[in-house]
Amino acid sequence: MGKIQLKSVTKAFGGVKVIPNLDLDIEDGEFVVFVGPSGCGKSTLLRLIAGLEDMTSGTILIDGKDATNLPPAQRRLAMVFQSYALYPHMSVRKNIAFPLMMAKMDKAEMNRRVENAAKILNLADYIDRRPGQLSGGQRQRVAIGRAIVREPAAFLFDEPLSNLDAALRVGMRLEISELHQRLKTTMIYVTHDQVEAMTMADKIVVLRAGNIEQVGSPLELYSRPRNTFVAGFIGSPKMNLMSGAHARQHDAATVGVRPEHMDLSTSDGLWRGEVKVAEHLGSDTFLHVDSKDHEEPLTVRANGEFQVKAGDVVYMTPQADKMHRFDDKGLAIG
Amino acid sequence: MARQVSRQRKIGMTILAWFVGFLIFFPILWTFLTSFKTELTAISIPPQFLFFDWTTENYVNIQAQANYFHFMMNSIYLALGSTVLGLIFAIPAAWAMAFSPTKRTKDVLLWMLSTKMLPAVGVYIPIYLLFINLGLLDSRLGLIIVLFLINLPIMVWMLYTYFKEIPVDILEAARMDGATLRQEITQILAPMAVPGIASTVLLNVILAWNEAFWTLNLTTSNAAPLTAFIASFSSPQGNFYATLSAASMLAIAPILIVGWFSQKQLVRGLTFGAVK
Ligand SMILES: Nc1ncnc2c1ncn2[C@@H]1O[C@H](COP(=O)(O)OP(=O)(O)O)[C@@H](O)[C@H]1O
Ligand SMILES: [Mg+2]
Numbered sequence: 001m002g003k004i005q006l007k008s009v010t011k012a013f014g015g016v017k018v019i020p021n022l023d024l025d026i027e028d029g030e031f032v033v034f035v036g037p038s039g040c041g042k043s044t045l046l047r048l049i050a051g052l053e054d055m056t057s058g059t060i061l062i063d064g065k066d067a068t069n070l071p072p073a074q075r076r077l078a079m080v081f082q083s084y085a086l087y088p089h090m091s092v093r094k095n096i097a098f099p100l101m102m103a104k105m106d107k108a109e110m111n112r113r114v115e116n117a118a119k120i121l122n123l124a125d126y127i128d129r130r131p132g133q134l135s136g137g138q139r140q141r142v143a144i145g146r147a148i149v150r151e152p153a154a155f156l157f158d159e160p161l162s163n164l165d166a167a168l169r170v171g172m173r174l175e176i177s178e179l180h181q182r183l184k185t186t187m188i189y190v191t192h193d194q195v196e197a198m199t200m201a202d203k204i205v206v207l208r209a210g211n212i213e214q215v216g217s218p219l220e221l222y223s224r225p226r227n228t229f230v231a232g233f234i235g236s237p238k239m240n241l242m243s244g245a246h247a248r249q250h251d252a253a254t255v256g257v258r259p260e261h262m263d264l265s266t267s268d269g270l271w272r273g274e275v276k277v278a279e280h281l282g283s284d285t286f287l288h289v290d291s292k293d294h295e296e297p298l299t300v301r302a303n304g305e306f307q308v309k310a311g312d313v314v315y316m317t318p319q320a321d322k323m324h325r326f327d328d329k330g331l332a333i334g
Numbered sequence: 335m336a337r338q339v340s341r342q343r344k345i346g347m348t349i350l351a352w353f354v355g356f357l358i359f360f361p362i363l364w365t366f367l368t369s370f371k372t373e374l375t376a377i378s379i380p381p382q383f384l385f386f387d388w389t390t391e392n393y394v395n396i397q398a399q400a401n402y403f404h405f406m407m408n409s410i411y412l413a414l415g416s417t418v419l420g421l422i423f424a425i426p427a428a429w430a431m432a433f434s435p436t437k438r439t440k441d442v443l444l445w446m447l448s449t450k451m452l453p454a455v456g457v458y459i460p461i462y463l464l465f466i467n468l469g470l471l472d473s474r475l476g477l478i479i480v481l482f483l484i485n486l487p488i489m490v491w492m493l494y495t496y497f498k499e500i501p502v503d504i505l506e507a508a509r510m511d512g513a514t515l516r517q518e519i520t521q522i523l524a525p526m527a528v529p530g531i532a533s534t535v536l537l538n539v540i541l542a543w544n545e546a547f548w549t550l551n552l553t554t555s556n557a558a559p560l561t562a563f564i565a566s567f568s569s570p571q572g573n574f575y576a577t578l579s580a581a582s583m584l585a586i587a588p589i590l591i592v593g594w595f596s597q598k599q600l601v602r603g604l605t606f607g608a609v610k
Contacts, residue, residue, distance in 0.1 A: 052506050073512035085503035089525045102512035146511070 001063045002154035002186030003028045004049060009058035011044055011210075018044050019210040022058075026154075026188065026203075031180050034190045035197040035233070036207035042190040045207070046156050049188065051075050062153060073102075078147035079156040082163065084139045086131040086146075092118075093127045096145045103150075117145040120179075137168045144179070154186035161196065173200060194234055198222070206230050228330040231256050237286055237299045239324070246293075252325035252333055259286065259301040261322035266308075269315025273298065278308055289314060362586075369393070369579035376576040392580035400566060402584055409559035409588075411474050412549070413542040416481035417535055420489045423482075425531070428493035429523075433502065443494060446487040454484075454547045465552060474557045477549060481542045488541070489534055496530025497523075536596050543589045560585035 004026040011019040018041045026032050034042045047053040049060065051072035059068050067075050078099075086095050094101075096117055100110045118124045121141040131139055140160060147155055157176070161169045177200050180187050191197055197204050198218045206213040206221065206229075214226040218234075225231035231239050239256045247255045263269065264287075273291030285302045300316055302308065325333040368376050370388045396402065431439045461480070462471075470476030500523065508522045524531075546561040553562055567574070567581045 050510060052509070072506075072510045077510070079507070079510045081503045081507060083501055083503045085501065085507035087504065087508070087522060098508075098513075099511035102517065146507075150511075 001028050002026075002152075003061075003063050004154060004186065004188070005061040005064075006049070007059040007061070009045075009048060009060065010056045011041075011048060011053065012056045017210065019048075022210070022212060024205065024212065024215070026186060028063075029184050029186055031177075031187045031189065031200060031202045032205060033197040033201035033203070034188065034205050034207055035194055036192065036213075037233075038192050040207045041210040042192070042207055043158055044210075046079075046158055046188060046190050050077055050079050050156055052079075076150075076153040077156055078150050078152035078154075079158070080140075080143045080147050080160045082159040084131070084143045084163075086139055086142055088131050091128050091130060092123060092134070092142050092145075095131065095142055096123075096149055099146060099150045113149045113151075114145075117149045120148070120182075121145050121175075136164050137172065140164065140172060144176070148179070148183070152185065154188060157187065157189040159191055160189075162191075162193075176200065195236055198234065204234075206233060224332070225256075225324065226332055228254055228256070228326050231324055231326070231332075237301075240296075240298050242294060242296075244295075247325075250323065250325055253328040254326040254330065256324040256326070257318040258322065259299040261319045262298075262300045263317045263319065264300060264302050264306065265315045265317070266313070267315065269317040271298070271316045273314060273316065275308055275310050275312045275314060278310055280304070287314065289316065291316075362590075365579045365582050368576055369583045371576050373574050373576045376579070392576045393584070395577060396567070396580055396584065400563060402563065405558060405560045405563035405585075406588070408474065408557055409543055409561075409585075412477050412481055412557075412559050413539045415474070415478035416485060416542045417538045419478060419482040420486055420538055421531070421535065424486060424489035424493050424534070427490050428497050429519075431490070431494050432497035432500075433505065443491060447491055450484075450487055458551065461548075462552070471552060472554045472556045472558075477552060477557055477559075480548050480552065481545055484545070484548070485538050485541050489538055492534045492537065493527075493530060496527055496534070499530075500526050533596075536592070540589055540593060 006022055006024045009019060009022045009024075010017065022045070034045060036042055044053060048055050051067070051070060055068065059066060061067065062075055062077075087098065090098065093114060096114050097110055100113060105113075115124075118127055121144060123138070123141055123145060126134060126138060126142075131142065134142065140163075143160070160176070161172050164172060173196060176187075176189075189196075189200060201218055203215060204218055204221055205215050208229055214221060214230045216224075221230060221234045225234060225239075228241060232241060235258055237259050239258045240262075241254055241256045243254045247253055271291050271293045273289035273293075275287050276290050276297060277288040279286040279288075281304070283304045285304055285306055285308065287300045287302055287308065289298045289300055291298055298316065300314075308314065327333050367383070369392055370390065371382070371386055372389055372391070375382055375386045431443065465471045465476055468476070470479075504526070505518055505522060508518045513521065543560070546565075549559050549561045550565055553559070564578070564581050564585050567578045
C-alpha cells in the first residue's frame with residue numbers, strides 16, 4: 001500500500017516561503033510526476049514527503065496514518081537520488097543489501113531479495129564491483145536496486161536521469177516505466193523535463209514557485225491546460241501564445257495554438273510568414289516562422305515530407321477548434 | 335581545458351622547481367653535513383661541502399652528554415597525546431559544522447583560525463601563572479593540553495574541509511535506508527573520511543613535534559621534548575655547530591622519516607578543498 005496525502009503543507013527556509021500552501025492526494029499504485037522549472041520546489045516537496053526536511057506546518061498521511069513526525073526510515077519510502085548516492089566503499093551487493101542489513105533481515109531472505117533485484121536490473125555481472133568501477137547507467141540501476149529490495153510503500157525519484165546522456169536516458173525511462181508496471185507500487189518522480197513527465201506519468205503535478213498550477217493526466221494537461229503557464233510548459237515544441245488583436249478577435253486576453261494545430265500551405269492562409277529555421281526530424285519538420293502579423297516568431301509543425309527551407313514563404317491557419325483561450329489573469333476560458 | 339605548454343617553458347619550469355626545492359631543502363642538507371664534521375671543519379672558511387673527513391664523534395658525544403631517549407619519549411607523548419585529544423573534540427565539531435551548518439558556521443571557523451594569528455607571547459604570562467597554580471609546570475599533561483588547544487583550530491578546519499567533500503546525499507540515503515545516527519557515522523561516514531582523518535593526524539603530529547615556544551617555556555627537564563634537547567646544546571659554552579647539528583638531526587629524524595613516507599597524503603591534506 002502506498003497512499004500519500006499532503007494537507008496544508010508549508011515550508012520556509014529562514015524567511016523564504018518555498019512552499020506557501022499545498023494540498024495533494026497521491027493514490028496507491030500511481031505514477032505521479034512533479035514537474036516544473038528549476039527552483040520551483042520539486043525537490044523540497046519530495047524531501048518533505050521523505051522526511052529528510054521538516055515541514056513548517058501541515059500534515060502528511062501515509063496510508064491514512066499521520067507520518068508528519070516520523071523519521072525517514074519509518075515511513076517505508078525508498079528514494080533514488082539524482083547523484084545516485086551509492087556507498088562508495090561498499091560493493092554493489094552490499095549497497096543493495098544495506099537497507100536490509102539495517103532492518104536486521106535474516107541472511108537467506110536478504111540474499112534472495114538481492115539476487116532478485118540484481119536479476120531484474122541486469123546487475124548480476126557487476127555485483128562484486130565498487131560503484132566507482134561502474135558507468136552512470138549501471139550506478140543508476142544499483143540505486144534503483146537498493147530501493148526495490150526494501151519493498152517500500154512508495155518510491156521517490158529526484159531527477160534520476162539528469163546525469164545520464166540522452167540515449168541512456170530514453171532507455172532508463174522505459175526501464176523505470178516497466179518497473180512500475182511490474183511492481184505496481186506508488187512512484188513519485190521529480191523532473192524538470194516535461195517530456196519525461198508526459199511519457200511516464202499517470203498523473204502530472206505542475207509546480208510553479210511552490211504552488212500547484214494543475215494536476216491531471218498527461219493528455220488532460222495537453223488538451224485542457226488550466227492557465228498560460230501550464231499551456232506553455234507542457235507540450236514540445238511550446239504552444240504559441242498570442243495576445244493583442246489576435247486574442248481580442250476571440251474575446252480573450254491571450255490565445256494559444258500548438259505548433260501541431262496549424263494548417264500549413266505555400267499558397268494561401270490566414271497568416272503569411274517567412275521561414276527562419278526549419279528543423280528536420282525526418283518524421284516531422286518544425287518551422288520557426290517570422291510573420292508581420294506577430295511580435296514573436298511562430299512555431300509550426302509540418303509533415304516530414306513538406307518541402308520547405310529557410311527563406312521560403314508559408315501561410316498558416318490555426319485550427320479554430322484546437323485554439324486555447326485565456327483571460328487577463330492567464331486562466332483558461334470555457 | 336588543456337593548455338598547450340611549449341617545450342622550453344616546460345624545461346624552464348622544471349629547472350625552476352628543482353631550484354626552489356633545493357633552496358628549501360638546503361638548510362636540512364647543510365645541517366646533515368655539518369653534523370658529520372669536526373667543530374673545526376664546521377666553521378672553516380671557505381665552507382667545505384662534501385670532501386672533508388666524515389666523523390660520527392658528535393653523535394657519540396651527544397649520547398654521552400644527554401639522555402636522547404628521554405626527550406624523544408616526551409616528544410612522542412606530547413605529539414600523540416595532543417593529537418588524540420584533538421580528534422576527540424575536532425571530529426564532532428567538524429561534523430556538526432559540515433553537516434548541519436548555521437548562518438554563523440563560516441564566521442566561527444574563521445574566528446577559530448584567527449586565534450592562530452595571535453602571538454603566543456601575548457598569553458604567555460597568564461598561562462605561565464595558571465600552570466604554576468595548577469601545578470602543571472613541567473608536566474606532560476599540561477603541555478599536551480596546551481598543544482591540543484593551539485592545534486585544535488587547524489584540526490577542526492582541516493576535518494571540516496574533508497567532511498564537506500562527502501556528499502550529504504549519501505548520508506541521507508543511509509538515513510532513508512534505516513541507519514541510526516550511530517550507524518550512519520560508523521558505517522558510512524567514518525570509512526569515507528579515513529583519508530582525511532589520517533592526514534589531519536599526520537599534520538597535527540608534525541606540528542606538535544615541532545612546536546618550540548610552549549615546549550621550551552613551560553618545561554625544565556621532566557616533560558622536556560626534543561625541542562628542549564636541541565636548545566640544551568646551543569648555550570652556555572658558546573655554539574658548537576657540529577654538535578648542535580647532530581642534535582638537530584636526531585630531533586628531526588623521526589618526523590622527517592614519517593613525513594617522507596606520507597608526503598602524498600600531506601600535500602593532499604593541505605590543499606584539499608582548495609582544488610576541486
Ligand atoms: N536547504 C535549503 N536552504 C535554503 N533554501 C533552500 C534549501 N533547499 C532549497 N532551497 C530553496 O528552495 C527553492 C526550491 O528548491 P528545490 O526544491 O531544490 O527546487 P527544484 O528541485 O524544483 O529545482 C530554491 O529557491 C532553493 O534555493
Ligand atoms: Mg531539484
